Amino acid sequence: MEKDRSFRKRGLFLGVFIVLMLFFSTSLFAQTAPKTVKIGTVVPLTGRMASGGKDVKVGYEIAIKHINDNGGVMVKEFGRKLPIELIMLDDESDPVKTTARLDKLYSVDKVVAYLGGYSSLLNVAGMSAGEKNKVPWVGVTIAVEGPFKRGFKYIFAPFSMSSDQVRAFYDILDSIPKPDRPTKIAHFEEQSDWGVECGRYIREFAKKRGYTVVTDQKYATAANDFSSLILAAKSAGADALFSVPSPPQSMVIVRQMKQLDYAPKVTTLIRGPDLTTYWDAMGADANYILSDGNWHETMKYPNNDKLVKDFYALFPKEKSIGLPVGAAYAAVQILADAIERAGSLDRDKIRDALSTTNLVTVRGPVKFRPDGTGIISYGLRQWQNGKLELVSPPEAATAKLLIAPPWNKR
Amino acid sequence: MVTAYIQILIYGLINGALYGLVGLGLALVFGVMSYLNVAHGALIMIASYACFWLFHLLKVDPFLSSLLIVPCFFLLGVIIYKILFDSLKRFPEGQKTKNSLLISFGLLLILSNLVTILWTADERAVTPHYAGFVIQFFGLRIPYIGIGAVLFAVVVSILLDLFLSKTYFGKGIRAASQDHEAAAMMGINVGTTYLISFGIGVALAGIPGIIVSLSSFNPSLSFELTNKALVVIILAGVGSVYGVLLGGFALGLAEAIGVLFIGATYREVIGLVLFVLFLLLRPQGLMGKRS
Amino acid sequence: MKARRDIKTILILVISIVFVGLIPLFIKGEYVLNMLFLLCLYTILSHSWNIMGGYCGQINLGQAAFFGIGALTTRYIWVAGYPFPVALIAGSFSSLILACLIGIPTLRLRAHYFAIGTLGVAMIALITIQNALPGVDFLPASLMSDYNPTIRFYTALIVAALTIFAVYCINNSRLGLAMKCIRDDEEAASATGINVVRYKIITLMLSTFFAGLAGGLFAYYYVSYYYYVPFELMWSFDPVLIVFIGGAGTVVGPLIGALCYVILKEIFAISMGQVNVLIFGVVFILIVLFLPKGLIGIKKR
Structure with missing residues (x-):
């Protein structure tokens, strides 16, 4: 009798477990509605890189909010402004998962571009996913130059090297x-x-x-x-x-x-x-x-004051803003500008537009060298x-x- | 030159005190009930946060905060044991180790992520006004905090050893660690003994938590601390309190000596190589008896 | 009775391998391939651990070192221009050599001393590689241009099927019997005339061989990564968790464990944002509390 009950309990547990798994697995392959510019990013929200990951996340979110408040990015191909939809996933600070989830964003969500994560460990994985899938990748918080000397075509880092x-x-x-x-x-x-x-x-x-x-x-x-x-x-x-x-x-x-x-x-x-x-x-x-000194709250470049104001509105308890916030904000500006100039959601056209970037971001003017590293003022x-x-x-x-x-x- | 060498050894000794403290709680729980609590590192990390908040909100001195943190952690340990580990005690030894490892791994994930969500993963540290103070003699500089760490390690070990050898509960714990069935027949309540040992094991996570908070910590430190604790308890064996302390000091000194000969790059490797070689020569640990 | 159960097990195994092999034909995309590849990778790695830990009872936490050296060697030989299968075999033999150099001496250690001695080996390997090879292992442009995840997945699937087959054979052989005897009681096994040391060495060799294969597949699938990534300690701990969750010392257990570990984690990560690891931890504990013998225990009840 005792055995019987525990068996049933186990069966019930298993049943609930399977139903939950099925329920959630639909979300793995579900497609979201079009009518937006889909940008994908995999950011470390948990694990040992999570402290920087949270700053990058906030920078992306505030930048996209600002762009969408103005109606989004103008895409000439469709003759109207489209809002940006950011799909952000966590990678537990594990580069193997970064790769897997960027592949998901590419093949399931069909994003037009990638934004980077945090740290060179994870960004190197992200860059190779961009190059492999031929999706333009714009990332910050990677300072090592070595990876940019491999002749990759789809990677852009507006960051200090x-x-x-x-x-x-x-x-x-x-x-x-x-x-x-x-x-x-x-x-x-x-x-x-x-x-x-x-x-x-x-x-x-x-x-x-x-x-x-x-x-x-x-x-x-x-x-x-x-x-x-x-x-x-x-x-x-x-x-x-x-x-x-x-x-x-x-x-x-x-x-x-x-x-x-x-x-x-x-x-x-x-x-x-x-x-x-x-x-x-x-x-x-x-x-x-x-x-x-990649970015600073007092920088006088356009939109920086707005970024600072919105950050403190979101996090009234914070005394200062982490450096990746501004750098991540600039990355979104650069990508949005490239999409507008490409006039299209075609990944190769966006890549070409990125390579001719000449934009004043919240952290100052940015251009790219042929290898994808940024030409920026830095202190x-x-x-x-x-x-x-x-x-x-x-x-x-x-x-x-x-x-x-x-x-x-x- | 010699002064610099001795100075490096002093830092080795200070690191060793921390290693010993980190291993102590894990060794007790593993020795008494064969539970491998890999969440120990996470509990140490939580103690660091407790110390941090007590210092920042209430201006409690980190070393004094141990008086509050240790009893609270004992209670925390009792609660964790009741919810998660009590059901394992009926299993045979191998399965106890295995299942406690799995459950505590889940706990490790939960605790380090809960902390990340509550307080972000930002690096933190407690810096009391005496953080940089040193005692000077013969050109050597011995930091106050280091002296505190070594004293803490020694005092806690002595207290724990006294508790285990002199009190009724302590004797029960030791009896249960040698032979549960015999202990049960002698009228020792093994369930209560387990509960209390686990509580003490978690309470012992509070002390290294304080030392760690004086250096620097973040949620992902849990994994590193657990690894360190595993190395220490194997170096030392689980049978003796002083063995664990000695194992910690030995590891810290071995690293420092390695730095003198090969440089800082392979500092940890040298400690580990010595540790593996040592294991091969004495497979039963530093203080263990040959079986 | 036993024969019928054997046929049932074989059937389940064959059907599930064929099923996994068919999925990419119906659901297209890099992501599906990536997930299925990870499933195969973790199955091989878990089984490699299972041989030593599940059947023989020797908890080896040095698997990351053997996985890593397999990845390092395979990648090096493959990039040097040799065909991949040659590189893969060479990689797994490099694991074997490492096992002879480091693993066999550590076999002197008993029970948890062995576990942590091998963990020490894994840590040494990790830190040494971090210091000695601080850079990124890039796939050269020539190999990158014909990168095809489908071929890579099917290679992994074949290796996984072979691994499962090997473990199945071990399970039903005299070797497997001896391993189980050593697990259950080393002294009694020795008393009945089993050469404990010899069998332990054979087990370790088999285990590291498959770990090296898994490492080689890692090097085959991932385009560029820091040299130390395949040496990270998670490659030691993940297979332990997978085997225990699925059911140690069984052929099917690690498969179920890998499925649960890879897919469940992914589902949580995709749908839950920052709390995903926390929820995974809770579910993980619940599984262990309700099914203390592993997921395979459901069937046995």
Whole structure:
């Protein structure tokens, strides 16, 4: 009797399970109604890349809302404006799933273009899906140049590349008057394609511009202790530091620099300190750290004020806006502009239009090189008393660069 | 030069204290009831959030917040055990390990995603005013937080060992971990023993959570912490509290020594290689007895 | 009685393989192929784990290393210009070699020490590859231009069918019997004259061979990925979950597990947005609580 009941319970459970599976599986192959411009994107909403994924998502959504509030994009082929329909899926920060779900967007939803995800790990998977399916792909938050040197035709990245980032670092060193100007560079090289590429540029530019790289320390992508690197930089007397650490690593580096009393005049950590939560986490120790300046809330380009206003209306509790938000917004602007200029929803025509882009986005003017990387103006931001201030390039700067004093004088 | 070497070893020791603490709760639960609770890393991560919010909203010092977090986590452990793990206790040992692994994997997914949805996946850290302070002697700089971590690891291990060897419940737990049937015959309520051990196991996730929050954390840290804990408990064996602590220190020091010889790139690899070699030489773990 | 059950099992297996093979003829598109490919990939990988973990009771968490080395070697040889089948076989033999170098020594470890010793091996492989090969493994333009997902899917299907057949044969052989004896009681098995070490080595070789095949298929299907992606620890953990959910030590169990794991996850991800993993976790726990012996347990009741 007892056995019987549990059997029935199991049967019931299985039944419900199968019905649910059938119910949802219809959504796998369901087609949505036409009359829109369908754009697909796979963004990490869960998993280890989710913090950046959420910023990219918000940037896309606000941009598309703005475009659709004006009636959408004008498609000459149909003689009228069509609203953009963004189909966004999660990939759990797993590139295998990125590929699978971009294939879904291509073959089931028939999207006309892809928007990128977040991080180079996932964007590399996205780029190959774009190239394989011949769907134009516009993505941000990928800084490594290597993947763009493969002769791909359908990929466009209006984002700062590693050479932009290293150049901005040296530009800012050049702008410091002589007695204060650092000359000895320390580089912490992450063993990723991006880190290695930055290392190459750091050494190349140092030679050209009269700096010496006094220590070039390598670390693994999963590293969580930087004491040996910091001690090496300190004993070599390096007075400027460049690295591209992940968010947790950028926190550990700064904390250990303080503990080991190492304070170079200029500390540039691309990526990690971009976080809006960086100041909350680090407090005043974050002061003087330079980071990526791809986009900034105060930029005076058209629509930027509207983006900032709408962001704070959506998230009244936030104190600042993550960098990927603006970059993602610009990506949508570029894609919408290309669709209008193509006058068609044909993927190859959109691709051709993208390659001749010449547009002023919320983050400034954008053009593309033949390899798909963006030609953009680019500078750095610095943490100054709880705010990320744009300190370069000079024409857009909101504050002057501050030279970091030793730890005991702060 | 020598100072720099010793300085790196000191950081190795501090990391080791964390590794030991991370392994402790997992080792207790696995040793007593053969439950492999891979959600342990997620529970540590949640403790980091608890510490973070207590610090930011109520300005509670992170080390003091352990007084609140540890009892709350004990309760949390009891609740989790009652809902998810109680039904497993009647299974034979192998299946207990297997099914607890599956259930706790589901729990790991749920917890890390729940946190992502509630508080976003942004990286966070707790930075009290003494975060960068150090004690200096002979040119060495020993951070306050590191001293706190090592002290915490030692004190918690001593308390846990005293509890297991001196109190009635503790003796019951030890008896159950050696032989449930014999323990049941001696009049020990195995069900209650399991409940309490699981509670303590989860409470022990609270301590490393605090240390982790002083460095930096995010929801996906759960997976890394669980892996680390697995390595530590195997290095140390599950039989002894001090063994786990020692295993943690050994791993931290091995990594630091590796850095001195080969550089930071292969730091973790060196720790792991030593660990595998060690396992091959002593398949029963650091403190285990040869069977 | 046993013979009739065997015929039933064979029938179920053949019908399901043919059924999966027919799907792309009726539902067109990259996506369907992608899902079915993943199904085959996970079936092979899960069965490779099942041989060691399900039949022989040795929990091997180093599968990611063997999967990864299979992918690395296959890709390298294939891109160098050799035909893919040659590359695939070479890839799985590279897994075998790795198993001899690293796996066999770890067989000295007992029970959960073996599990975590092998996890250590997987971690070492992952970090080493991340450091040594930090870049992206791109498919050269020449191979990319004739990229055809249909051929890739059917290749995977054939390999999956062969794997299932191999596991079926093992299940009914003396080897399988010896493996089950070792799983149930190593000392008793040794006492009845089974050479435990020898059988463990054979099992490990078989298991890693199929893991290498799965890795090779990964390298065949995916256009470009970071070198370390096939070494990620999820390739160790996913097959464990799939086998346990489906039913360990059975021929059909891992199939059901893979179906559930791949398709269910996909359905959730497509329809639920950010909460998909959370809901999947809840469903996962419910399955384990209600069906502690795996999904195959439904039939047995």
